[in-house]
Amino acid sequence: MNMHLTKIFLLIALIRTFLMSCAAQQHALYTQYMFNSLPINPAYAGSHERPSLTLLAKKQWLNINGSPATQTFSVHSPIRKNKMALGFTAVNDYLGVTHQTGCWGTYAYRITGKKYTLSLGLQAGFTNYISKFSTLSVRTPNDPAFASDDVRYFLPNFGTGAYYYSDKFYLSASVPHILDHLGRQTNVAANAVQYQHFFLSSGYVFTLSESLKYKPEILVRIIKGAPLGADFNSTLIIEDVLWAGISYRTATSVNFIVRAMLTDQFSLGYAYDTAINPLSKVTVGSHEIMLNYRFVYFKKNVDAPKYF
Numbered sequence: 533m534n535m536h537l538t539k540i541f542l543l544i545a546l547i548r549t550f551l552m553s554c555a556a557q558q559h560a561l562y563t564q565y566m567f568n569s570l571p572i573n574p575a576y577a578g579s580h581e582r583p584s585l586t587l588l589a590k591k592q593w594l595n596i597n598g599s600p601a602t603q604t605f606s607v608h609s610p611i612r613k614n615k616m617a618l619g620f621t622a623v624n625d626y627l628g629v630t631h632q633t634g635c636w637g638t639y640a641y642r643i644t645g646k647k648y649t650l651s652l653g654l655q656a657g658f659t660n661y662i663s664k665f666s667t668l669s670v671r672t673p674n675d676p677a678f679a680s681d682d683v684r685y686f687l688p689n690f691g692t693g694a695y696y697y698s699d700k701f702y703l704s705a706s707v708p709h710i711l712d713h714l715g716r717q718t719n720v721a722a723n724a725v726q727y728q729h730f731f732l733s734s735g736y737v738f739t740l741s742e743s744l745k746y747k748p749e750i751l752v753r754i755i756k757g758a759p760l761g762a763d764f765n766s767t768l769i770i771e772d773v774l775w776a777g778i779s780y781r782t783a784t785s786v787n788f789i790v791r792a793m794l795t796d797q798f799s800l801g802y803a804y805d806t807a808i809n810p811l812s813k814v815t816v817g818s819h820e821i822m823l824n825y826r827f828v829y830f831k832k833n834v835d836a837p838k839y840f
Contacts, residue, residue, distance in 0.1 A: 559708065559729045559755075560602045560625050562588065563779060563787045563803035564822045566749055566765065566840065570606045570638065571621050572731045573706035575653030575695035577640040578610035578617025580838055583827040590820040593811060598628035608638065616641055617651070629667050634659040636708075640695075651695040655708065659726065661685040687713045687726050700737040702840045706730075712756070730754035737769070737839045745769040747777075747839060765789075772837040775801075784809055785818070793837075799824045 562571065568586040569576040585607045593599035608619030619638035625631070636657030643650040663683040693706030713726035735749035749765040760782075767777030767789065775791035785808055791801040801822035807815060 559753075560590075560604070560623060561781075562590070562602075562604070563763075563781075563805055563818075563820050564588065564789060564791075564801050565733075565751060565763075566735065567791065567799070567801055567822060567824060568606055569695075569704060569733070569840075570608055570619050571604055571623065571636075572708055572729075573653065573693035573695055573704050574619065574636075574638040574655035574691060574708070575640050575651040575693040575706065576704070577608040577619035577638045577653055578614065578642060578651065579649070579695065579697060579840065580608070580826050581610060581614070583607070583609035584824065585827075586822065586824045588820065588822045590818065592805070592818040593807070593815040594817060594819070595815050598626075599815070601626045610642065614642060614644065617653075619655075621655075621657075629664040631662045631664075632659055636691075648696065648698045651697075653693045653695065653706075654690070655692070656688075656690040658689065659685075659687045661687060685713075689713070689726065693731075697840055700739075700839065702733075702735055704731070704733045727756040727758075735765075735840060743771050745772075745839075759783075763787075769839070779803075781805070791822075797826050797828050 559572065565572060568588065570586075586605070588602075588604040590602045591599070592601070603624045604621065606619065606621040608617060610617045617638075617640040619640070621636045621638065623632070623634045625633070634657060636655045638653060638655045640651045640653040661684065665682055689709050689711045691706065691708035691710055693704065693708070696703045707728060707730055709726060709729050711726075712728060731751065731753060733749065733751040735747055738746045740746055745768070747767045747769060749763075749767070751763040751765075753761040755761075761784075762782050763779055765777055765779040767775055769775050773793045775789070777789040779787040779789060781787060785805040787803055787805045789801070789803045791799060793799045801824070803820040805818040805820070806812070807817065
């Protein structure tokens with residue numbers, strides 16, 4: 533019983549922190565970002581070199597009622613003889629009584645050399661934010677953090693990014709949310725904040741043998757009002773079919789990732805995050821599953837494996 537109450541109060545504290553103006557409406561975190569970076573960088577559009585569709589679902593902090601849950605759908609494709617690319621991303625995100633949905637259209641212009649591609653991207657869209665305070669039951673009836681009516685915001689925004697890649701290397705930089713948003717209600721404690729998010733990432737594929745490759749990667753997140761965050765990833769690629777990796781998210785979790793190329797077109801990925809912060813006392817971890825389908829119209833379109 534005490535453990536159950538601890539989980540409930542921990543969740544309420546997390547929601548409260550999430551809604552205070554000193555904390556940002558953070559961009560959803562993806563452990564398998566390396567397999568589909570379109571949600572964090574519009575310049576990623578077209579990088580699979582053919583139409584690509586991805587579904588991703590993540591459930592965080594199991595055993596805690598109302599813990600974060602995120603679903604993402606994205607599709608992108610090169611057009612005009614690969615000189616440009618278009619994409620679309622939809623995100624559905626829950627944390628307790630807070631619900632966010634977002635839709636983003638993406639355009640990328642691609643400069644292609646003999647061994648590399650430089651893509652410059654733009655995106656525009658919106659986030660619809662709702663917090664249903666009226667559904668909460670709290671121990672302190674007059675708590676000002678929960679005294680307001682339901683909070684609703686419509687937050688339009690735009691972003692940009694650059695993505696440089698070759699067969700075995702990539703470098704990515706993006707600002708998916710350029711505008712800072714601060715929406716205030718009559719209750720000053722119930723603010724919706726959306727700060728600029730900066731993402732920097734890079735990775736390289738080392739060939740160890742004909743059947744084995746090694747891919748280290750790093751993702752750095754820079755967010756106003758939040759400490760610097762980073763993911764350090766280390767992955768083995770076996771026969772270009774099976775991927776097995778481990779990731780460390782600074783001061784937060786250790787993550788295990790596996791991906792299988794079931795066909796030339798279809799891949800399945802799974803990640804398990806185990807907390808290394810105080811959450812480890814009340815949760816058994818987080819699950820994330822990813823499905824990717826890359827369209828191939830002719831056999832000759834099945835080219836070299838894509839590692840990013």
